[in-house]
Amino acid sequence: MKNLLLFLLLAFSIVLIKCKNSQPQIQEELSVGIDPDSGLQIDPNLMLVKGQCTACHSAKLITQNRFTREGWKDKIVWMQKTQNLWDLGEFEPAVLDYLEKYYSPEERASRRANLENVEWYDLNER
Template identity: 40%
Template sequence: MKPFPEHGAEPRLISMRHDALILFVLVGLIVLSSSVSLFAHQVKAKHEPEAAATPKVGPDGLIEAEGVVWVRANCTPCHSANLILQFRGDAHRWLHLIRWMQAKQGLWALAPDVEKAVVDYLATNYGDREGSLRRKPLKELPPPLPAKQ
């Protein structure tokens, strides 16, 4: 009596076909999963900005970039580099701070090319950042409090 009369094949042949089918499905799943993984990696790389290289930082904490020499020569004689690291701002804000230091704190006049190098360095390396914890300055001040009677 044949064990599988409806197929008309011997058990050994059916077992080999079954093993071949399982092997084929497993290889297909492996190829499919590696293709999906590769595709997902390509999509992620396409849509996410590349991580910026970590800038080199000097012993004083300032980022080593063009203009840092002028910042060290003109800013750190009066205050620590840590004070610079606490602030963020665009070129206009940094220039405003320089003007304030010249008017109120005794900062000497900077040659135009030196001033430009300092402002460019500060705005580039310590400019406004998205997601910064510091809020943007108010455009208008709130009205004064009423006088006590």
């Protein structure tokens, strides 16, 4: 009986050590990229944003939009006035920081790039 207890204690200790050693690797992998559950960018404020925003709507509503910080603030105020969103209080700056960092307007060319290396032909040749 003593041997069995000692064996179980040793096995349990080994499992705990392996779990503890694998934890930093998991954290490191999750510090970059896209959250598989929501599709949002992984960031220290991800859980805060998920908690505040996805309680009422899909994360896709965030990922499909691009606003400036002021634009996101206007959306939050609109949701508070018309959709019964609660006051974000002290969390609002962190939520806005996250949205501004990952979901701000992207720089784009005002029109498509010129076509290059095109072999033009006269319509009369056909």
